[in-house]
Amino acid sequence: MNENDINMTGHVSIRLASERVNHCVASSNDTPRFYTPGEVISGMQDFMRGHGTYVEDNCLKSSVAGVMQKVNKLICVRPLKSRYVGEIGDVVVGRVLEVQQRRWKVETNSRLDSILQLSSVNLPGGELRRRSAEDEQTMRKHLKEGDLISAEVQSVFADGSLSLHTRSLKYGKLSQGVLVKVFPSLIRRRKNHFHNLPCGVSVIIGNNGFIWLSPRLEEATIDENPDETKNNELQPVDSIDRETLARLKNCIAALVASKMMLDDSSIMFAYEESLKYEDVKELLDPEAMLDVAFMTQHRLNNLMDE
Amino acid sequence: MPGPDLLSSQGLRLDGRRPNELRRIRCKLGVFTQPDGSAYLEQGNTKVLAAVYGPHQASKSKSSTEAVVVNCQYSMATFSTGERKNRPRGDRKSLEMSLHLRQALTAAIKTELYPRSQIDIYIEVLQADGGAYCASVNAATLALVDAGVPLRAYVCACTASMAWHGGSPAPLLDVGHVEEAAGGVVLTVASLPSTGSIALLEMSHRLHSDYFENVLSRALQGCRDIEVILDKAVRDHLAEGWTKQDVVTV
Numbered sequence: 001m002n003e004n005d006i007n008m009t010g011h012v013s014i015r016l017a018s019e020r021v022n023h024c025v026a027s028s029n030d031t032p033r034f035y036t037p038g039e040v041i042s043g044m045q046d047f048m049r050g051h052g053t054y055v056e057d058n059c060l061k062s063s064v065a066g067v068m069q070k071v072n073k074l075i076c077v078r079p080l081k082s083r084y085v086g087e088i089g090d091v092v093v094g095r096v097l098e099v100q101q102r103r104w105k106v107e108t109n110s111r112l113d114s115i116l117q118l119s120s121v122n123l124p125g126g127e128l129r130r131r132s133a134e135d136e137q138t139m140r141k142h143l144k145e146g147d148l149i150s151a152e153v154q155s156v157f158a159d160g161s162l163s164l165h166t167r168s169l170k171y172g173k174l175s176q177g178v179l180v181k182v183f184p185s186l187i188r189r190r191k192n193h194f195h196n197l198p199c200g201v202s203v204i205i206g207n208n209g210f211i212w213l214s215p216r217l218e219e220a221t222i223d224e225n226p227d228e229t230k231n232n233e234l235q236p237v238d239s240i241d242r243e244t245l246a247r248l249k250n251c252i253a254a255l256v257a258s259k260m261m262l263d264d265s266s267i268m269f270a271y272e273e274s275l276k277y278e279d280v281k282e283l284l285d286p287e288a289m290l291d292v293a294f295m296t297q298h299r300l301n302n303l304m305d306e
Numbered sequence: 307m308p309g310p311d312l313l314s315s316q317g318l319r320l321d322g323r324r325p326n327e328l329r330r331i332r333c334k335l336g337v338f339t340q341p342d343g344s345a346y347l348e349q350g351n352t353k354v355l356a357a358v359y360g361p362h363q364a365s366k367s368k369s370s371t372e373a374v375v376v377n378c379q380y381s382m383a384t385f386s387t388g389e390r391k392n393r394p395r396g397d398r399k400s401l402e403m404s405l406h407l408r409q410a411l412t413a414a415i416k417t418e419l420y421p422r423s424q425i426d427i428y429i430e431v432l433q434a435d436g437g438a439y440c441a442s443v444n445a446a447t448l449a450l451v452d453a454g455v456p457l458r459a460y461v462c463a464c465t466a467s468m469a470w471h472g473g474s475p476a477p478l479l480d481v482g483h484v485e486e487a488a489g490g491v492v493l494t495v496a497s498l499p500s501t502g503s504i505a506l507l508e509m510s511h512r513l514h515s516d517y518f519e520n521v522l523s524r525a526l527q528g529c530r531d532i533e534v535i536l537d538k539a540v541r542d543h544l545a546e547g548w549t550k551q552d553v554v555t556v
């Protein structure tokens with residue numbers, strides 16, 4: 001700790017609401033056609049109605065405010081912000097809420113809580129082992145209330161709630177890192193949601209809007225001994241990694257404030273653009289956030305034009 | 307005879323408006339980052355904040371298997387009225403307003419889509435200058451649109467009153483606090499203007515049935531005008547939030 005840390009005068013900025021920075025980086029010349037609740041989309045009954053629409057008086061009306069997506073005969077209206085709607089195969093990051101008889105209840109930012117069955121997790125001792133009564137008693141040793149997990153959606157129940165599974169080594173309990181919550185429409189469906197960024201951080205971008213940042217671990221071989229993996233997970237994280245995690249978190253917040261889509265390339269561009277601010281907490285200023293988002297949008301446009 | 311001075315000889319009201327003029331409405335969506343949806347609305351000097359959480363899993367005692375449970379909480383800030391108000395929540399007026407809000411908003415939300423879920427709507431009145439209920443309904447509609455909750459149509463609310471101009475009746479639109487306190491009946495209407503249906507109708511004093519149709523139609527016209535203003539605010543908000551790589555049409 002050097003002398004500068006003892007000086008407690010901080011940097012406090014108080015702004016008037018009228019001087020608020022406008023975070024919009026969208027170009028105004030190509031806004032699509034928007035539909036608002038109660039607006040008639042089409043009068044014909046030929047179309048199949050998807051999410052965000054309803055039928056009244058023989059015409060198709062929109063029920064949310066957003067952009068219409070038409071795929072052949074299916075019409076849906078997608079709102080700007082909504083709760084997560086799960087689909088099979090999505091990667092999600094969730095928090096365990098309850099331990100029930102043979103399953104865990106997991107919160108995933110959707111309208112109903114998701115379920116992780118005991119038969120859908122990998123227990124130590126081999127994959128094809130039958131779940132005994134003893135396993136039910138020791139469920140709490142595996143996952144308890146408040147733990148964070150990464151999982152994949154196995155199936156969707158009739159009422160819309162999700163059934164998760166962690167039947168692969170890349171899923172499971174998450175140990176040390178930072179969770180960032182954003183709204184799900186900013187996350188695009190990709191083939192790979194686990195990224196290792198060159199700055200030494202591994203990112204899990206959950207489709208439900210939960211993003212997990214953790215310091216990158218060396219590639220571990222399958223450890224038969226559970227105690228050794230636990231020791232690996234609880235190694236203290238050094239301050240350079242912590243600063244990188246904080247910088248990434250602020251970059252993601254800057255992208256979210258300007259409502260830009262999040263994926264590994266946009267997060268990486270935002271990180272590189274933010275390096276010119278040496279002090280990580282400078283990224284909390286609204287002007288700095290707008291600047292980072294604007295430069296990132298610029299680089300993404302250049303990438304798309306190529 | 308109620309309030310002869312509500313309308314001057316030139317046909318101007320106590321705050322200088324014409325009988326069929328609304329107060330200026332300014333609104334903004336997405337003012338908070340934590341709730342799923344939020345909105346801020348000013349109608350004249352009445353200022354209201356609305357926040358929507360949901361739909362999320364309903365607690366076991368409240369969950370219903372057919373439809374979503376809509377939970378409203380109406381609260382007035384202690385500094386919102388002329389005299390400092392001690393109980394912001396839980397007093398009888400707040401509970402009654404919460405029930406009325408629930409009635410108006412349940413009429414618009416497509417509740418059958420979300421069984422076993424719950425939507426929480428919190429309204430905070432920062433400054434009350436008459437028409438606080440109407441401003442709350444309008445702000446709650448914007449917050450629901452911001453949260454992406456499916457609605458049948460916009461819900462708009464407006465008040466109307468009755469005054470006499472040289473012997474002939476003249477209905478007044480959008481009563482402020484001064485006009486309310488001067489006496490005179492206040493009719494509050496919450497309606498879905500695009501379908502023309504009425505979700506809530508309330509009247510403070512008595513009104514002769516001959517004049518009722520007139521006052522009601524003036525209030526419904528006010529609701530239609532408010533819907534145009536809210537729709538424009540929603541479209542402006544959408545235009546700001548849409549980035550280029552989002553749009554996919556096949």
